[in-house]
Amino acid sequence: MDDKTKELIRQCRKIAGRHRVDDGKDFRLKDTDPGDTGHWSEGDKALGEEALAQGKIALATMQERLYAQDRWSVLLIFQAMDAAGKDGAIKHVMSGINPQGCQVTAFGVPSAREQDHTWLWRCMTELPERGRIGIFNRSYYEETLVARVHPKILAAQKLAPSLVTDEIWSERFDDIRGFEKHLARNGTLVLKFFLHISKGEQRRRFLSRLDEPEKNWKFRMGDVDEREHWKDYQEAYEKTIRNTATKDAPWFVIPADHKWYTRIVVAAAIVEALDSLDLHLPEVDDAQKAVLEEARKRLTKAKTES
Ligand code: AMP
Ligand code: MG
Numbered sequence: 001m002d003d004k005t006k007e008l009i010r011q012c013r014k015i016a017g018r019h020r021v022d023d024g025k026d027f028r029l030k031d032t033d034p035g036d037t038g039h040w041s042e043g044d045k046a047l048g049e050e051a052l053a054q055g056k057i058a059l060a061t062m063q064e065r066l067y068a069q070d071r072w073s074v075l076l077i078f079q080a081m082d083a084a085g086k087d088g089a090i091k092h093v094m095s096g097i098n099p100q101g102c103q104v105t106a107f108g109v110p111s112a113r114e115q116d117h118t119w120l121w122r123c124m125t126e127l128p129e130r131g132r133i134g135i136f137n138r139s140y141y142e143e144t145l146v147a148r149v150h151p152k153i154l155a156a157q158k159l160a161p162s163l164v165t166d167e168i169w170s171e172r173f174d175d176i177r178g179f180e181k182h183l184a185r186n187g188t189l190v191l192k193f194f195l196h197i198s199k200g201e202q203r204r205r206f207l208s209r210l211d212e213p214e215k216n217w218k219f220r221m222g223d224v225d226e227r228e229h230w231k232d233y234q235e236a237y238e239k240t241i242r243n244t245a246t247k248d249a250p251w252f253v254i255p256a257d258h259k260w261y262t263r264i265v266v267a268a269a270i271v272e273a274l275d276s277l278d279l280h281l282p283e284v285d286d287a288q289k290a291v292l293e294e295a296r297k298r299l300t301k302a303k304t305e306s
Contacts, residue, residue: 008054009275012268019252019265024245029238029253034198036255038265045260052260055267056096062271063133065279067101070131072277073188076270077136079145080195081233082223083205084256089195090135093267103128106137115158119143120179130187140179141192144172144240149232173243180249190249191273193266194237195256199230 001009015038021027040048066072078086094102105126114122120140128134147153148169180190197205206227209219226233245251254265284292 005058008058009271011051012055012058012271012275015265015268016252016272019254020250020269021241021245021253022247022250024242024251027238027242027245027253029196029234029241032196032253032255034196034201034255035257037258037261040261042258048260048264052092052264052267055264055271056093058271059093059267059274060096060098062274062279063097063101065281066133066274066277067098067131068281069279070282071187072279073128073130074133074270074274075128075136075183075188075190076133077139077141077190077192078195079138079141079193079237080256081197081202081230082220082226083202083209084195084197085259085262086137086195088259089193089263089266090137092263093270094133094135097133101131102133102135104135104137107139107142115156119157120175127183127188140176141240141244144169144176145233145236148236149229169239170243173240176244177246180244180246184248189273189277191269192244192249192251193269194241194251194253195262196253197256199227201257202227 018038019032037048066074078090080086090104094104103126107122110119110122123136123140126134126136147157154164154168183190206219206223209215241251241253252265252269254262256262
């Protein structure tokens with residue numbers, strides 16, 4: 001690894017470290033500032049963008065190794081309030097990588113078929129294969145967020161009343177921790193991103209969806225309804241992060257009022273995590289070398305062909 005890459009990884013570790021929660025027990029959302037931009041100020045946004053470009057190049061190289069090695073998979077989970085910039089962060093950060101090694105799945109309101117299975121089922125079928133990066137735009141975490149904020153969602157889940165007790169949320173946290181441990185033990189690196197936007201910035205972004213015709217399509221009245229449950233959502237996020245932030249599957253609580261900063265932190269966290277894997281191109285053994293030599297001979301013999 002050259003010095004420039006080493007320095008980049010050092011920077012990524014520093015940036016990501018600031019926002020990583022891998023032991024949730026003392027986590028409080030109010031200790032994190034949605035307007036934070038780390039050691040950059042709005043004025044050196046251009047420097048930040050340069051850092052993001054560097055991070056994306058490193059990511060592309062690492063992804064090629066991940067794919068060639070075919071040993072690890074990477075699951076990136078994005079959760080946030082509406083308009084926090086999940087879609088934009090996914091688009092920007094992953095834009096330099098090979099689409100063949102990456103798949104994005106968005107999880108909306110479960111279908112009737114999905115409701116006939118346990119809530120983890122639809123996510124299990126979309127997990128990334130070895131060598132791939134899987135991105136979940138929302139996930140099973142909705143089961144301790146939207147389902148907790150709206151009792152009618154839980155009531156519609158076709159669970160027998162004996163299974164819906166006061167323990168249901170701690171049982172769900174338990175299931176999630178167990179599931180993520182299973183993934184980690186079997187070679188899936190799990191990173192979870194909560195894009196933390198302030199209520200004021202969400203309001204500004206919703207208003208721009210109304211004011212700017214090319215953004216009108218993004219507007220949904222339902223998003224304004226959900227905003228009225230802001231406090232409940234913040235509490236549900238805090239409890240979720242407290243109970244599911246682990247070494248195996250850390251949360252990154254990422255300030256989301258400045259989109260450029262959000263994207264840098266997401267990229268830094270992924271670069272840092274991939275660097276922790278022993279990624280390398282597969283070694284060519286002697287038998288394979290002999291095959292390559294034989295191929296070279298056959299191809300050079302044919303060089304008279306046009
Ligand atoms: P969007 O991501 O803006 O397209 O919206 C998807 C919607 O689906 C959001 O309102 C989510 O809260 C909702 N959703 C996602 N997962 C679930 C779930 N498991 N149960 C109920 N609603 C969900
Ligand atoms: Mg939405």
